[in-house]
Amino acid sequence: xxxxxxxxxxxxxxxxxxxxxxxxxxxxxxxxxxxxxxxxxxxxxxxxxxxxxxxxxxxxxxxxxxxxxxxxxxxxxxxxxxxxxxxxxxxxxxxxxxxxxxxxxxxxxxxxxxxxxxxxxxxxxxxxxxxxxxxxxxxxxxxxxxxxxxxxxxxxxxxxxxxxxxxxxxxxxxxxxxxxxxxxxxxxxxxxxxxxxxxxxxxxxxxxxxxxxxxxxxxxxxxxxxxxxxxxxxxxxxxxxxxxxxxxxxxxxxxxxxxxxxxxxxxxxxxxxxxxxxxxxxxxxxxxxxxxxxxxxxxxxxxxxxxxxxxxxxxxxxxxxxxxxxxxxxxxxxxxxxxxxxxx
Numbered sequence: 001x002x003x004x005x006x007x008x009x010x011x012x013x014x015x016x017x018x019x020x021x022x023x024x025x026x027x028x029x030x031x032x033x034x035x036x037x038x039x040x041x042x043x044x045x046x047x048x049x050x051x052x053x054x055x056x057x058x059x060x061x062x063x064x065x066x067x068x069x070x071x072x073x074x075x076x077x078x079x080x081x082x083x084x085x086x087x088x089x090x091x092x093x094x095x096x097x098x099x100x101x102x103x104x105x106x107x108x109x110x111x112x113x114x115x116x117x118x119x120x121x122x123x124x125x126x127x128x129x130x131x132x133x134x135x136x137x138x139x140x141x142x143x144x145x146x147x148x149x150x151x152x153x154x155x156x157x158x159x160x161x162x163x164x165x166x167x168x169x170x171x172x173x174x175x176x177x178x179x180x181x182x183x184x185x186x187x188x189x190x191x192x193x194x195x196x197x198x199x200x201x202x203x204x205x206x207x208x209x210x211x212x213x214x215x216x217x218x219x220x221x222x223x224x225x226x227x228x229x230x231x232x233x234x235x236x237x238x239x240x241x242x243x244x245x246x247x248x249x250x251x252x253x254x255x256x257x258x259x260x261x262x263x264x265x266x267x268x269x270x271x272x273x274x275x276x277x278x279x280x281x282x283x284x285x286x287x288x289x290x291x292x293x294x295x296x297x298x299x300x301x302x303x304x305x306x307x308x309x310x311x312x313x314x315x316x317x318x319x320x321x322x323x324x325x326x327x328x329x330x331x332x333x334x335x336x337x338x339x340x341x342x343x344x
Contacts, residue, residue: 101129122154
């Protein structure tokens with residue numbers, strides 16, 4: 001077993017080890033499902049910079065402590081508290097987080113992400129641009145931000161906008177949770193491996209073995225439920241008008257379409273409209289970094305609106321699940337309001 005220890009910044013919220021030729025990153029907040037703090041983000045950035053020039057480290061792995069998951073996302077409660085206190089802490093966290101996401105996407109050495117258990121929000125940000133992205137039968141993946149008055153950031157729209165048909169639009173607007181096979185279908189992961197095989201696979205890479213995005217005996221999303229739902233999703237989620245999308249979903253014969261309409265109706269109307277706009281713009285983006293630049297502006301714009309602080313309150317602080325959104329329905333969100341968010 002590797003001897004994990006704090007890195008150069010000293011925080012114990014993320015630990016590091018070198019095993020053979022493998023540099024291992026262990027997110028170490030298991031009680032919080034390894035939610036990212038700014039200290040964690042900075043520590044990982046510093047260590048990755050050091051390993052980039054370390055000839056002894058050939059590959060890097062991203063792993064989560066505990067048995068619940070790799071990472072449940074960024075610590076949005078802390079972002080909310082910083083904003084309410086009038087500090088720049090929330091914006092600073094997102095800025096650092098997005099730099100880390102870009103660093104992983106452009107890293108000069110292969111990165112392996114162990115997307116086991118819960119992988120949501122910022123957890124996808126640090127994993128979906130890795131060289132090898134391994135989910136398992138335990139994976140629960142999502143970009144659930146519309147339920148807290150935010151949007152699928154961390155450049156998730158870069159990949160979701162390129163998913164087959166409108167499956168990515170469905171995931172982005174509803175914030176639905178899905179398994180490993182669907183993650184592969186969406187382009188967020190490469191393979192589904194057995195949870196019990198992860199230690200063996202990591203040991204093989206540490207011993208100098210190849211970095212294979214699809215290891216032997218892995219599956220690649222052939223049985224993805226989202227693939228089977230393409231017909232109604234492609235029909236209902238077409239176009240740039242969120243109100244029209246909701247109407248088509250609500251009026252569709254398929255029960256799952258009507259369930260999606262109900263799910264979207266519970267999300268922040270402003271977030272839903274902004275997310276659809278972000279998805280359509282991301283289709284034409286030339287790089288992950290370009291999308292992250294846009295995400296920075298959107299994040300700042302939404303932080304100035306009431307839905308983010310209210311959504312986090314309802315879901316994570318008071319947990320009453322009764323958010324009082326700025327708009328009653330997506331039909332009430334104007335085009336001018338959406339565009340103003342993108343001006344950051």
